[in-house]
Amino acid sequence: MREVEGVVLSNCAVAAGIYEMRLLVPDASDVRPGQFLNLSSGEGELLLRRPLGIARHSEDCVTVCYQVKGRGTKALSCRVPGDRLSMLMPLGNGFYVKDSERRIALVGGGVGVFPLLSVAEAYRDREVSAYLGFRNRAAICYEEEFRAVSRLTIGTDDGSVGEKKNAVELFLADYEREKPDVILSCGPPVMLRALKRAIAERGIQAPCYVSLEERMGCGIGACLVCVCDLTNGEHARVCKDGPIFEIGEVEL
Amino acid sequence: MADLTTKICGVTLKNPVIGASGTVGFGREYDEIYDISLLGGISTKGLTLEPRRGNPVPRIAEGTSVILNAVGLQNPGVEKFIANDLPWLKTKGLAVVANVAGRTVEEYRDICERLDGLVDIIELNISCPNVKSGGMAFGIRPESIAAVTRAAKSGLRRTPLMVKLSPNVESIPVNARAAEGAGADCISLVNTFTGMAIDIERRRPIIANNTGGVSGAGIKPIAVRMVYEAAHAVGIPVVGMGGIQTAEDAIEFLMAGAVAVQVGTANFTDACAMPKIIAGLNEWCDAHGVKAVSELVGTLRMN
Numbered sequence: 001m002r003e004v005e006g007v008v009l010s011n012c013a014v015a016a017g018i019y020e021m022r023l024l025v026p027d028a029s030d031v032r033p034g035q036f037l038n039l040s041s042g043e044g045e046l047l048l049r050r051p052l053g054i055a056r057h058s059e060d061c062v063t064v065c066y067q068v069k070g071r072g073t074k075a076l077s078c079r080v081p082g083d084r085l086s087m088l089m090p091l092g093n094g095f096y097v098k099d100s101e102r103r104i105a106l107v108g109g110g111v112g113v114f115p116l117l118s119v120a121e122a123y124r125d126r127e128v129s130a131y132l133g134f135r136n137r138a139a140i141c142y143e144e145e146f147r148a149v150s151r152l153t154i155g156t157d158d159g160s161v162g163e164k165k166n167a168v169e170l171f172l173a174d175y176e177r178e179k180p181d182v183i184l185s186c187g188p189p190v191m192l193r194a195l196k197r198a199i200a201e202r203g204i205q206a207p208c209y210v211s212l213e214e215r216m217g218c219g220i221g222a223c224l225v226c227v228c229d230l231t232n233g234e235h236a237r238v239c240k241d242g243p244i245f246e247i248g249e250v251e252l
Numbered sequence: 253m254a255d256l257t258t259k260i261c262g263v264t265l266k267n268p269v270i271g272a273s274g275t276v277g278f279g280r281e282y283d284e285i286y287d288i289s290l291l292g293g294i295s296t297k298g299l300t301l302e303p304r305r306g307n308p309v310p311r312i313a314e315g316t317s318v319i320l321n322a323v324g325l326q327n328p329g330v331e332k333f334i335a336n337d338l339p340w341l342k343t344k345g346l347a348v349v350a351n352v353a354g355r356t357v358e359e360y361r362d363i364c365e366r367l368d369g370l371v372d373i374i375e376l377n378i379s380c381p382n383v384k385s386g387g388m389a390f391g392i393r394p395e396s397i398a399a400v401t402r403a404a405k406s407g408l409r410r411t412p413l414m415v416k417l418s419p420n421v422e423s424i425p426v427n428a429r430a431a432e433g434a435g436a437d438c439i440s441l442v443n444t445f446t447g448m449a450i451d452i453e454r455r456r457p458i459i460a461n462n463t464g465g466v467s468g469a470g471i472k473p474i475a476v477r478m479v480y481e482a483a484h485a486v487g488i489p490v491v492g493m494g495g496i497q498t499a500e501d502a503i504e505f506l507m508a509g510a511v512a513v514q515v516g517t518a519n520f521t522d523a524c525a526m527p528k529i530i531a532g533l534n535e536w537c538d539a540h541g542v543k544a545v546s547e548l549v550g551t552l553r554m555n
Contacts, residue, residue, distance in 0.1 A: 003285055003523045040521070045317045047468045047521045072314070088285070088523050215310045217321065217520050220285070222277035224297070224326045225312045235305065235326065240281065 001091050001220060006039075008083040009061065011076075015134075015141035018111065019077050020055070020065045023085065031057040032094030033118035034184075034211055034244050037064065038219030039087040041075040050076065051216045051239065053115035053186070054090065055142070062089065065114045065141070088219050092243045095119050095184055095209060097126070105180035105206075106130040106150065107195060109167045109187030110139070115211050116186055117142055120149040129153070129178050133167035133191070136160045168194045175204065185247075186211035193252045208247040214238040254537030255544035256530065258292065258512050260489050261412040261437040263372045265292035265347050265512060267530050268545060269502065272493055272516030273298055273351035273375065273416075274323060278337040279344065285523050290530065293347030295514060296333065298377045300353055301363050303329035313449040313458040318471060319517055320447050320464030325353055325377075330363055338370060349414065353377040357390075357403040365407035374411050376404050376436075379418030379443035391418040391443075394430035401434035412437035414491065417482065419471075420446050424478045425485035432486040440491035440514065441482055442475045468517040469495045476508050483509025483550060497525065499532025509550040 006023035014020045023039075031054055038049040050072045052064040068077050079085065097104060097119070104126050106116040113132050120128045128150035134140045137160040146152045153174065155165040163170065168191060171183075183206050185195055192210050199208055217225035221240025229251040230236050236245070256267035271279070271294035278296055279288045288294065306326025313320045327333070330352070341348050350371040354360040364374055378391035378400055390400045401415050415431040417424065419442035431439050444465025449458045457463070475494020483490045492510030496502050497518045505513045518525035533545055542548060 001284060045469075046314060047317065047319050047517055048312070048314050049520065086522060215312050217312050217319075218275065218281070218523070219520075220281040220523065222281040223275055223321075223520070224277070224306065224323050225309075225321060227306070227309060227311075227326065 001088055003086065003088055005084050005086050006062070008079050008081050008085065010081055011079050014065065016138035017068050018065060018139070018141055019068060020063060021076065021079070022061055022063045024061055025089065027060060028057040028062050028090075029059050031062065031090045033122040034095035034115050035090040035092045036115070036243065037062065037087045037089035038091060038216065039064065039076070040085045041072045042079050042083060042085050043072070043075040046072055046075060048072070048217065049087065049219060051091070051219055053211065055114035055117045056121060057118070065111065067111050091219055091239060093241070095244055097123055097182060101126070101181035103127045103178065103180045104129070105171060105178060105183045107167045107171045107183060107185040107187070109133045109191040110135065112185075112187030112191070112211070113142060116184065117145055119184055120146060124149055129174065129180065131167045131170040131174065133157070133165070133170065133187070134161070166194070167191060168198055172198055172202070175202070180206050182206055183208040185209070189252060192247070196247050196252055199247065209244050210247050210250070211243045212238050212245060212250065213243070254534050254542060255546070256533060258546055260373065260414075260491065260512055263347055263412065267292040267533065268506065268512035269526050269530050269533075270295055270347065270349060270491065270512055270514045271519065271526060272514035273377065274321075275516040275519045278333065279341055280337070282519070282523065283344070286527050289344045289346055291346050291526055292512060293349050293372070294341075295349040295351045295375050297327050298325045298351045298353045299327050299330045299333055299363065300325060301330055301359055303327065303332070308460040310458060310460055313464060315449055315466070316470065318466050318468040319520070320449050320459060320466050321444070322459045322461035322464035324461065330366055334366070334370065347372040349373045349375050351375045351377050351416070357400050360400050361403040361407040364404045364413070367411065368408045369410040371411060373414050374404070374408065375414040375416050375440060376401065377416055379416055392421055394426050397427055397430040398434040401431050401436050405435040414438045414440050416443055417441040418443050419474065419478055424481045428482040428485045432488050436488060438489040438491060439482060439486065440493065442471070442478050442494045445471060445474070467495070469497050471495045472501060476504050479505055479510050480508040480552065496529070497521065499529050499536050502529055502533060503536060503548060506545065506548040507550070507552040509552070511546070511549050
C-alpha cells in the first residue's frame with residue numbers, strides 16, 4: 001500500500017445515482033481483485049477519505065464506482081478530468097481464487113457488483129457465472145462489461161429487467177446446474193445474511209467469501225474504527241484483515 | 253537544516269512530531285507506508301491491563317473540518333503490547349509513549365508499574381470521552397486528576413509521566429496545575445471534545461455510542477488557546493495537539509508554549525501528514541533564520 005496522487009481521467013454517471021471515476025495513478029500493476037483504495041474527496045473540509053472498491057485496473061489506471069449518498073460522494077461527483085486526488089492504494093486482502101477452483105460464482109447486489117467485476121476480469125481463464133441484483137432498470141450498470149467476461153444473469157427488485165429475483169435467489173436457482181467451486185459475494189448486509197442462511201440450509205460445500213463494508217478512518221488497520229465481529233468472538237479490521245472474509249468466519 | 257530536536261522531561265526527540273494515540277496504532281501500519289523512525293515519537297493506542305473489545309460500530313462520523321470517533325479503547329491489553337509490539341517499536345529509534353487507561357485509580361497505578369522502565373514516556377489517558385467507566389470520569393475535576401496522577405506516579409520509578417488533559421472541563425489552568433501538583437512530569441492536551449452527529453433520515457446518532465470525540469482541523473483554534481492557557485499555568489513541559497494538519501499549524505502550538513506536538517486526525521486525511529509536517533518545520537525554520545525549533549517555544553507575544 002502506498003500514498004499516491006491520482007489524476008481524474010473521467011468521472012461520469014453510469015446508472016441512476018452511480019458514478020464511475022477513472023484515475024491515472026503511478027502504478028496499479030499490483031492491484032488484486034477485491035482490493036480498495038481510500039480516496040480523498042478533494043474537498044478540504046472533509047477530513048476522511050472514502051474507501052471505494054476497485055472495479056477495474058490496468059498498469060496505471062484504476063476505476064472506482066460510487067453511489068452519491070452523502071457529502072463525500074457528492075463532492076467526488078463534482079470532480080472533473082484533470083483534478084488531482086490523493087489516495088492510499090491498494091488496500092485490503094482482496095479475493096484469492098485457488099488454481100483448482102475453475103468455476104467461480106459471483107453474487108452481487110447494488111453497488112456490491114463493482115468489486116466483483118475485478119474478479120471476473122482477473123480470472124478470464126475460469127468459468128465465471130455472475131448473478132447480479134439491482135433495484136430496477138435505471139440502477140443497472142456494467143452489464144456489457146460483465147457479459148464480456150462471465151455468464152451473466154441479472155435480476156431486479158421490480159422485475160423491469162430479468163427475473164424479479166435478488167442476486168441470492170438467482171444464484172440458488174442455478175446452483176445445482178452450475179455447481180461452482182467457489183462463491184464470491186459483495187452486496188448489502190441483508191443480501192450477505194440471506195446468502196449465509198441459504199448456504200447453511202442447502203448444505204452448500206463450496207467455499208464462499210464475502211466483501212464487507214464499514215465506515216473507516218485510516219483505511220490501513222491502525223485506528224480500529226472499522227471492526228467486524230468474527231464468529232470466534234474476536235474482532236477483525238475490515239480494512240486490513242478484510243474486506244474479504246470467509247462467510248462462516250464473520251457475523252453478518 | 254534547522255535543529256529539530258526537542259526535549260520532554262529528559263527524553264530527547266529527534267523532532268517535535270508525535271503520532272497521537274489512537275490514530276497510529278502501534279506504528280506498524282504506517283511503517284508500511286514510510287519509515288516511522290523519522291518521527292519524533294508515537295503515542296500508542298490506549299492500553300489497559302486486560303484486553304478491551306471497544307464499542308459497537310459505527311465508530312466514526314464526519315462534520316465540517318472535523319471527525320467524531322468512539323472506538324472505546326479497543327486494545328489487546330498491556331501484556332500483549334509488551335510481548336508483541338514493544339520490542340519491534342523499540343528498534344525504530346523514536347520516543348515510545350505508552351498511552352494508558354484504567355477503570356480505577358488502582359488500575360492506573362498497576363499499568364504504570366508494569367510499563368515503568370520499558371517505554372520512554374507514559375501518557376495517562378484520563379480524558380477518553382468514549383468509555384463508560386474510567387477515562388474521562390477522572391479527567392474532569394481537579395481533585396480526581398490529582399488522585400489518579402498521584403496513583404500513577406506511585407507506580408513509576410524511572411519513566412516520566414505525561415497527563416493528557418480533557419478539553420471538556422471548566423478550567424484548563426486549574427486542571428493543569430492539579431496534574432502538576434500531583435507529580436505529573438509533563439502534560440499533553442487536548443483530547444477530543446465530546447460531540448454528536450445525527451443521521452436525520454433515521455433520527456439517530458450516526459455513531460453507535462451516540463456521542464464521540466470531536467477532532468480535526470476544526471478544533472485547532474480552541475486547542476491552541478487551551479495549550480496557551482496550560483503552558484502559562486504550569487512549569488512542566490506541555491505537548492500540544494488538536495487539529496494540526498501542517499507545519500504552520502504545529503508552529504502555532506510551539507509558539508503558544510508546547511515543546512512538542514501530536515498529530516492525529518491528519519493521518520487519516522493524508523497518510524504522510526507527519527513526514528510532511530516534519531519537512532515543513534525544517535523549511536519554515538530555514539526560511540525564517542530559525543536555527544533550532546526549540547527557539548520557537550513560547551515565543552508568542554500577546555496583543
